Amino acid sequence: MKNTQSLKDRLVYSAVAGVVWGLVAMGINNMTGVFAFESTFTHNLVSFIFGGVVFSIVSGGILYFAGSVLPFKGYLPKALMVTTFVWLLLRGGGVLLSQMDSHRYHVVTPESIQGLGLAVLLGLFLGLFWTLGSRGLQGSKA
Amino acid sequence: LLVIAFSMVVIAYGMEGVHDMFHDFRHVIGMPCH
Numbered sequence: 001m002k003n004t005q006s007l008k009d010r011l012v013y014s015a016v017a018g019v020v021w022g023l024v025a026m027g028i029n030n031m032t033g034v035f036a037f038e039s040t041f042t043h044n045l046v047s048f049i050f051g052g053v054v055f056s057i058v059s060g061g062i063l064y065f066a067g068s069v070l071p072f073k074g075y076l077p078k079a080l081m082v083t084t085f086v087w088l089l090l091r092g093g094g095v096l097l098s099q100m101d102s103h104r105y106h107v108v109t110p111e112s113i114q115g116l117g118l119a120v121l122l123g124l125f126l127g128l129f130w131t132l133g134s135r136g137l138q139g140s141k142a
Numbered sequence: 143l144l145v146i147a148f149s150m151v152v153i154a155y156g157m158e159g160v161h162d163m164f165h166d167f168r169h170v171i172g173m174p175c176h
Contacts, residue, residue: 007143011143025170025171026170029170034170035166035169035170037166038165038166039165039166043163043166044166044167047163047164047166047167048166048167048170051153051164051167051171054146054149054150054153055150055171057143057146058143058146058147058150061143061146061147087171087172090150090151090154090155090173091172091173093151093154093155094154094155094173094174095174097155097174098174105155105174105175106174106175107174108169108172108174108175111169111170111172112172113172114170114171114172115170115171115172115173116172118170118171118172119171
């Protein structure tokens, strides 16, 4: 699988996936009640969309540059692998920080389980938007 | 991408105005937080 589209195009698809993911993550947490929101709905709307875009763009960038060496075919499984890897990497850093300052960074297991699930969900959205983006551009060039 | 990657780390760990901005987001995605 070769990246025939520019990095710029890919990052745009990733940003769109991030917006959707941020909103869905907010909705899922609202349903699960794993974390009781402390900020207002409007505040969270902004922070979840912005946070979603940031995480998704970074994952999309890794997918763009490392996609050809990942042991899968198709954007979806590769995106799943990348987003899970990014989450585990950040979570690993969090564990180290937690050991250094357990008051400042303490671990909550239900939140971690939800977070891993959301990372997988981001992979689904990212893979889906990359696939749809590729087909859309191919269709417009035909 | 490099700037955004740095932002991601700041957001994930609350490396403090950004700290309060993303407090709920950090909890929801399962990052360690106070």
